[in-house]
Amino acid sequence: MFNQRVKIKQLLSGTDVKSAVGSEVVVMGWVRTFRNNQFIALNDGSTNNNVQIVASLGEFDEAILKRITTGASLKATGVVVESLGKGQTVEVKATKIEILGDSDAEKYPLQPKKHSLEFLREKAHLRFRTNTFGSVFRIRHSLAFAVHQFFNDRGFLYLHTPIITSSDAEGAGEMFRVTTLPLEGAAKNEAGEIDFTEDFFGKSTNLTVSGQLEGELGAMAFSDIYTFGPTFRAENSNTTRHLAEFWMIEPEVAFNDLEDNMNLAEDFIKHLIDYVMKHNQDDLAFLDSRLAEEEKQLPTEKRSGLGLVEKLKFVLENGFERITYTEAIDILLNSSHYKKKKFTYDVKWGIDLQSEHERYLVEQHFKKPVIVTGYPAAIKAFYMRMNDGCEVGKETVAAMDILAPGIGEIVGGSQREERLDKLEARMNEMHIPLAEMSYYLDTRRFGSVPHAGFGLGFERMVQFVTGMTNIRDVIAFARTPKNCEY
RNA sequence: UCCUCCUUAGCUCAGUUGGUUAGAGCACAUCACUGUUAAUGAUGGGGUCCUCCGUUCAAGUCGGAGAGGGGGAGCCA
Numbered sequence: 001m002f003n004q005r006v007k008i009k010q011l012l013s014g015t016d017v018k019s020a021v022g023s024e025v026v027v028m029g030w031v032r033t034f035r036n037n038q039f040i041a042l043n044d045g046s047t048n049n050n051v052q053i054v055a056s057l058g059e060f061d062e063a064i065l066k067r068i069t070t071g072a073s074l075k076a077t078g079v080v081v082e083s084l085g086k087g088q089t090v091e092v093k094a095t096k097i098e099i100l101g102d103s104d105a106e107k108y109p110l111q112p113k114k115h116s117l118e119f120l121r122e123k124a125h126l127r128f129r130t131n132t133f134g135s136v137f138r139i140r141h142s143l144a145f146a147v148h149q150f151f152n153d154r155g156f157l158y159l160h161t162p163i164i165t166s167s168d169a170e171g172a173g174e175m176f177r178v179t180t181l182p183l184e185g186a187a188k189n190e191a192g193e194i195d196f197t198e199d200f201f202g203k204s205t206n207l208t209v210s211g212q213l214e215g216e217l218g219a220m221a222f223s224d225i226y227t228f229g230p231t232f233r234a235e236n237s238n239t240t241r242h243l244a245e246f247w248m249i250e251p252e253v254a255f256n257d258l259e260d261n262m263n264l265a266e267d268f269i270k271h272l273i274d275y276v277m278k279h280n281q282d283d284l285a286f287l288d289s290r291l292a293e294e295e296k297q298l299p300t301e302k303r304s305g306l307g308l309v310e311k312l313k314f315v316l317e318n319g320f321e322r323i324t325y326t327e328a329i330d331i332l333l334n335s336s337h338y339k340k341k342k343f344t345y346d347v348k349w350g351i352d353l354q355s356e357h358e359r360y361l362v363e364q365h366f367k368k369p370v371i372v373t374g375y376p377a378a379i380k381a382f383y384m385r386m387n388d389g390c391e392v393g394k395e396t397v398a399a400m401d402i403l404a405p406g407i408g409e410i411v412g413g414s415q416r417e418e419r420l421d422k423l424e425a426r427m428n429e430m431h432i433p434l435a436e437m438s439y440y441l442d443t444r445r446f447g448s449v450p451h452a453g454f455g456l457g458f459e460r461m462v463q464f465v466t467g468m469t470n471i472r473d474v475i476a477f478a479r480t481p482k483n484c485e486y
Numbered sequence: 487u488c489c490u491c492c493u494u495a496g497c498u499c500a501g502u503u504g505g506u507u508a509g510a511g512c513a514c515a516u517c518a519c520u521g522u523u524a525a526u527g528a529u530g531g532g533g534u535c536c537u538c539c540g541u542u543c544a545a546g547u548c549g550g551a552g553a554g555g556g557g558g559a560g561c562c563a
Contacts, residue, residue, distance in 0.1 A: 036522045050523095057520065070513090087523045111497065111513050112524045118556065119497070173562065210563090235561055236487060248563060344559085355559075412563060457563030470556090482554095 009046035011080070017089050020080045027051055027092060028075045028100065030129060033112040034068045042076065048131045048286050052091040053078065064097055070112055071103030071129070117473055124477055124486055132290060135283035136474055139276055140462050146275035147249055150268055151226045156251065159218040159225040161211030166203050167436070174234040175206035207232035212453060213440055215252035216416060219451055220443045226251040236481050240470045241407060241460060245479040252453035258398040258415040261452035262371055265402060265411050266320050268456070273312050276465050284309055291467045308467040311405070314368070321366045324374040325396065331365055332357055349394070352379045355408055362403045375399045382430050384414040386422055400454070407464050413454020420444040
């Protein structure tokens, strides 16, 4: 058997590290640095901590030592000893070093120094080997695991909703077309339009922009379901918080109202944070100090004040602020920020909250996550439940958005409209073809119940927990407009 | 899609009012040293100054267009 190695994380993090002293171990990994022709910092991705392999002077062939370069992979056999140096408690005194894969030091792009995130973004296939991305992607993994754990523990069913859909009525954004028709010379109908009856599915199809509608169908049988999968938006968005391909978590719960929905979302977010704080302490500590270092470069007024771990702890220990849209508008109108005309966009009841408004509420006014409910019906989707007893012209829906510091909208959700007549009226108003949505309306025809759900952008959650400011740095291979490398 | 900033060595960056042969640190090579922690010291190699067009006796530097990237906005998760 080839693989009898010990993982570096395990080697360095035993309850009593020194108990390993004296035992022979095999470690494998990639060279981070090779100092003084003796000391190899070896990393295998299990942790940011490197194990120091000592190749004592004169005990190894010059030919082997030459090949120990940054990025090379090797297998080291040796004895765990207490370190004579200061950077580590134990190290491995090598008896045998085998180069598994050479790495031409002149051509290997990563060097033992700080690289810019922009540079690493263009070397996305190698950036996993850096401390920053090592930490980010280990945390991303933990978050994904915690998502399933949270819902599984609460008896939710993980529903796999389709990636390819024929529904184009969701209105969640521009869609990517899925077709096997030739780009040139596709059959056309009498009106001169492309004839999709000739296409693979016999109709026009797209990549999903949301699993919600299918999720609702599941919730009408299993009560509690969630989806967690890739989602696609063909919007020409070039920002630090949008991707063309991203992962979204969408729970849908029968018999829940808006308040239940908010409670679920808040518990969910707190569980994710709590899980990472318990299981990724080293990685969080690394990212925390990395951010602190970066903050030092910023002018005082741009500093956030709270460190990453402090911020997460604060969110965990405090309730999210819950306000209505109408209250949010009042807060904005009464703010000195508004009175000094510092907002670019005007504030009045009926507007969609702009980024600057959300930032003010979250970062200036409340200084913590805020849940805004009861948005005007006119700016929200057709499936959201109309609130009863609204003033005419000021109809609102049972929607809720969770706004997070530095990220903006991290969750969007609502109680759904379960009353068939109201739903149909709303769809007609918004020119959504009822015939195509007949399958969806069946949920309201046969045993309709109050229900609610939300969508959480997974990458935005990873951003929030890692403190990474650009969403392209929290997904392995980012897909954004004009960019699909790898 | 709009606004704005940026593009000089493999990487991070400096480059004066336009003026001789474009610099530094890191990386790389050679040598020295050897318990280092991004080791250190010496020496050396390394440039399409993003591309094209223009102004000028002279352009890395000024002007225009284009490409790529960053930040912000819109749309949203």
